Structure formats: structure tokens, C-alpha cells
Amino acid sequence: MTDIIRRLAECYGPSGSEGAVRDLIRAEVEASGALKRKGCQAAVDALGNFSVLRKGSGGGKRVMLAAHMDEIGIVVSHVDEKGFLRFSNIGGVRPLNLTGSRVRFADGTVGVIGLEKLEEPGKVPGLERFYLDTGAKDKASVRVKVGDTACFFRPFEEVGGRLVSKAMDDRVGCAVLLQALRDLESSPHDVHFVFTVQEEVGLRGATTSGFGVDPEVAIAVDVTDTGDTPECFPMAMHLGKGPAIKVRDGGMLAHVGVKDWLVRTAEGAGIPFQLEVLDAGTTDAKAIQTSRAGVPVGCVSVPTRYLHTPSEMVDPDDVRNAARLIVAALSGPIAIG
Numbered sequence: 184m185t186d187i188i189r190r191l192a193e194c195y196g197p198s199g200s201e202g203a204v205r206d207l208i209r210a211e212v213e214a215s216g217a218l219k220r221k222g223c224q225a226a227v228d229a230l231g232n233f234s235v236l237r238k239g240s241g242g243g244k245r246v247m248l249a250a251h252m253d254e255i256g257i258v259v260s261h262v263d264e265k266g267f268l269r270f271s272n273i274g275g276v277r278p279l280n281l282t283g284s285r286v287r288f289a290d291g292t293v294g295v296i297g298l299e300k301l302e303e304p305g306k307v308p309g310l311e312r313f314y315l316d317t318g319a320k321d322k323a324s325v326r327v328k329v330g331d332t333a334c335f336f337r338p339f340e341e342v343g344g345r346l347v348s349k350a351m352d353d354r355v356g357c358a359v360l361l362q363a364l365r366d367l368e369s370s371p372h373d374v375h376f377v378f379t380v381q382e383e384v385g386l387r388g389a390t391t392s393g394f395g396v397d398p399e400v401a402i403a404v405d406v407t408d409t410g411d412t413p414e415c416f417p418m419a420m421h422l423g424k425g426p427a428i429k430v431r432d433g434g435m436l437a438h439v440g441v442k443d444w445l446v447r448t449a450e451g452a453g454i455p456f457q458l459e460v461l462d463a464g465t466t467d468a469k470a471i472q473t474s475r476a477g478v479p480v481g482c483v484s485v486p487t488r489y490l491h492t493p494s495e496m497v498d499p500d501d502v503r504n505a506a507r508l509i510v511a512a513l514s515g516p517i518a519i520g
């Protein structure tokens with residue numbers, strides 16, 4: 184799976200500009216042969232969510248799987264006379280480690296993030312104190328303009344046995360859905376594999392696609408924080424110990440029946456897993472849960488270090504096992520009480 188994770192993670196895709204990610208996913212879906220199955224179809228909705236319906240053998244439920252295509256980024260808000268740019272955030276961009284980071288625009292322009300001289304160097308500044316340097320000598324030679332968006336620019340790396348990239352959140356989730364679509368041999372359920380847009384700016388793609396699909400059960404596949412690095416906030420999730428089955432996060436409580444069903448599935452199939460209790464942050468599952476008259480939802484998370492930095496780190500075995508868990512869960516009946 185490392186190759187598809189790399190290709191997905193290297194795509195340019197800040198929220199609202201998910202086209203390149205969607206094109207790659209569409210090509211992978213076509214190459215998988217999934218659309219040749221009877222009754223299977225792919226569609227893009229008005230917001231840009233890409234969904235693939237895999238018809239079941241009958242007698243099952245309407246299931247929605249969601250993984251978001253977008254990543255965090257920046258948007259240019261001002262260009263000064265010397266050609267330096269000011270920017271605003273797209274999603275959860277944290278100022279702490281920005282200095283010296285690089286971003287890349289859709290046209291390939293690269294910018295280096297710089298920081299003003301601070302009165303109190305020990306205090307973390309707000310985003311308004313940072314600027315972007317695209318190498319332009321003056322305003323007239325700046326190639327990008329106000330409103331243009333960019334995302335972090337760092338090459339994908341294999342480090343030890345781990346994988347590092349700017350956008351593991353949530354391209355690993357997209358990789359899990361693609362793998363599950365390939366590996367799901369028989370299922371009674373009609374499964375909608377939905378690759379959503381604009382998660383990082385407020386779960387917007389999942390809000391509309393959750394309404395459109397109207398699922399009876401839904402599972403989001405996304406990343407989660409870990410508690411296995413020096414002096415970090417104590418949490419039970421560790422890199423390499425399996426996908427995390429969510430109990431709760433900052434925005435939702437997983438449906439207990441869905442959580443238990445996923446736990447039973449993992450235990451029955453011998454798939455390593457962890458339980459996730461996360462304080463801050465949430466996923467597409469939150470938006471789907473409160474769609475229409477309500478949907479029982481759960482979430483399978485890939486433990487990820489250094490979230491929302493240009494160097495998000497995952498263990499490829501966790502990604503593989505997340506896909507195995509989804510496949511095992513959908514291969515039989517769904518009993519969620």
C-alpha cells in the first residue's frame with residue numbers, strides 16, 4: 184500500500200481544491216474494475232464529493248464509508264510592495280512550527296514561510312506575523328495573487344519502517360477506502376465509498392454527502408493523535424499497534440453498537456486494534472451522525488504523529504489493518520443493536 188499512500192499524499196489538495204486527489208482516486212477506482220460490477224456506479228456531487236456505490240448481494244444495509252480528500256493549507260490575503268505575501272489559514276494551521284516551512288501553489292510556485300521580528304520571542308505569534316516569500320523581487324513579479332491557495336510542500340519519505348508526508352490526514356483514509364473497495368469480495372450491503380471535500384474547514388462535504396446517501400450505518404476513516412512521543416499528552420493510541428476504533432473525540436460519541444461491532448470484528452478476525460479516546464478534533468462521522476433524523480456512526484482511525492505539520496507520520500501496518508478491519512466488518516451481517 185505504500186505506493187498508493189505516497190501518490191495520494193503527494194497530490195495537491197487544500198480544502199476546496201481537491202480536483203487532483205479526486206482524479207487520482209477516480210483512476211484507481213476505474214483500474215480496480217469495481218465499476219464493472221452490476222449496479223455499481225461512481226458520481227461527483229455539486230460540492231465535489233466523489234462517491235462509488237458498490238451494490239451488495241442483498242438483505243444488507245445501506246452503508247456509508249467516508250474519507251476526506253482535502254488537506255490543510257493557506258490562502259493569500261495580501262501582497263505588499265516588496266512582493267511579500269500575507270496569508271490566512273485553510274483549516275487547522277498551527278503557527279508554532281511554520282518558520283522555514285515551504286508551501287506550493289497549484290501552478291507549482293513555491294513559497295518559504297518567514298516570521299517578523301518579535302517583541303517577545305518566547306511567545307507563539309499569531310498567523311498575522313508570518314509572511315510568504317516566493318522569491319519575487321517586487322510586487323510586479325509575484326506570480327500568485329490574493330485568493331490563491333497553497334498546501335505544505337515536503338517530499339514523502341520512508342523513515343525506518345514508518346511513512347512521513349504533509350498529508351497523511353487524510354490520504355491514508357482514502358487509501359484505506361480504495362483498498363477496501365478492491366478487497367471486499369462479497370457483502371450483503373450496498374456500500375457507498377465516499378471521498379469527501381472540505382473536512383478540514385468544517386466537515387462540509389460529509390454534511391451534504393451524508394444527507395445525500397442517507398445511510399443506515401456510517402464509518403469515517405481518518406487519522407488520530409498518538410500518546411507515544413516524549414512528554415506528550417497521555418493517550419492510549421500508539422503508532423504500529425493497529426487501527427484505532429473510536430469511542431469519542433472532541434465532536435462526537437461513536438454509536439456504542441457500531442463501536443462494539445467493530446471491536447467484535449477485529450477480535451474475530453485477529454486484527455490488532457486500539458480504542459480511541461481523543462479530546463480535541465473530530466471527523467466526518469460527526470456530520471453524518473446528525474444528518475437527517477440521525478445515523479449510527481463509528482470511526483476507524485489511523486494513529487498519526489505530528490498531525491497538521493508538514494511531516495505527519497504513520498505506520499503502514501496500521502493502514503493495512505484498517506483496510507482489513509473495514510473489509511471484515513462489511514463481509515457479514517451488521518448487528519449494532
Ligand code: CO
Nearest residue numbers: 352353383491
Ligand atoms: Co485534519
Ligand code: ZN
Nearest residue numbers: 352353405406
Ligand atoms: Zn482528517
